Structures are given as C-alpha cells and as structure tokens.
Amino acid sequence: MNQTMLVGRIASDPEVVETKDGKKLTKVVLAINRSYKNADGVYDTDFISCTLWNNMATTTSEYCKVGDVVGIKGRLQTSKYEDENKKTHYITDVIAERVTFLSSAKKEKSDEMDM
Numbered sequence: 502m503n504q505t506m507l508v509g510r511i512a513s514d515p516e517v518v519e520t521k522d523g524k525k526l527t528k529v530v531l532a533i534n535r536s537y538k539n540a541d542g543v544y545d546t547d548f549i550s551c552t553l554w555n556n557m558a559t560t561t562s563e564y565c566k567v568g569d570v571v572g573i574k575g576r577l578q579t580s581k582y583e584d585e586n587k588k589t590h591y592i593t594d595v596i597a598e599r600v601t602f603l604s605s606a607k608k609e610k611s612d613e614m615d616m
Contacts, residue, residue: 505595509533511569512548515562526586527558529565531573532606549596551575561600572601 509531518529529551534544551573552563565571575597583589 504574505577506572506574507531507533507549507551508570509549511565511567511571514567515553515558515565517558519556519561525555525558526574527553527562528565529553529561529571529607531571549595551597552578553597553600557597557600561602564602568603569605573597574599574601 510533512530512532515527515529517525519525531549531551533547533549535547537544539545561571573595575595577592577593578596579593581589581591
C-alpha cells in the first residue's frame with residue numbers, strides 16, 4: 502500500500518501552471534516540524550514537495566497562501582534522471598489525492614490583532 506498523510510504549513514504561495522496537454526498543476530512544499538528536538542534543543546523542519554493536479558491545483562492556489570496549514574493525503578512517487586556526468590538522481594514527491602484546508606495564516610494574524 503502506498504499512502505501518506507501530511508499536515509504542515511505551505512512554504513510559498515502556490516502557483517498554477519498548465520502542462521502541454523492542458524492539465525493544471527501546482528507544486529507546494531509543506532514545512533513540517535519533527536516531533537522531537539535535535540541536539541541543540543530545536544525542532545528540525547522537513548520540507549516535503551507535493552504535486553496537486555487539476556481542480557485541487559486551482560482551488561489550492563485560489564484559497565491558500567504561504568503559512569496556511571493544510572492536510573494532504575496522497576501517494577509517494579519516485580522519478581529519476583541522469584545528470585551530465587551520467588550520475589542517476591532520484592526524486593520523491595507526494596502526489597496529492599485530497600487536500601484539506603485547516604487554517605489560514607491571514608485569519609490567524611487578524612484574530613490575534615483583534616484581541
């Protein structure tokens with residue numbers, strides 16, 4: 502079974518691009534804090550690349566900005582390429598099957614300002 506679930510903050514504003522065959526695509530990077538502190542007493546953060554297609558891509562780019570918290574359910578996909586030195590590199594990406602908008606950084610900031 503190939504299934505993953507992530508919850509994290511969007512690291513940069515999502516932008517939709519259109520592929521040659523007309524499909525819409527956006528890549529988001531989720532910043533996810535680890536559940537334990539490192540030797541310096543600080544939580545390390547992982548940055549996980551996620552690919553969203555078609556309606557998910559469009560909706561996410563319309564409603565989400567950097568700092569928003571989202572949940573992504575999807576699958577891992579690994580691709581490979583060969584560089585100019587004939588060395589093979591592997592890239593692992595999450596292909597989103599579902600995105601849940603959990604909180605907005607903009608709303609949280611405005612809520613804090615109202616207090």
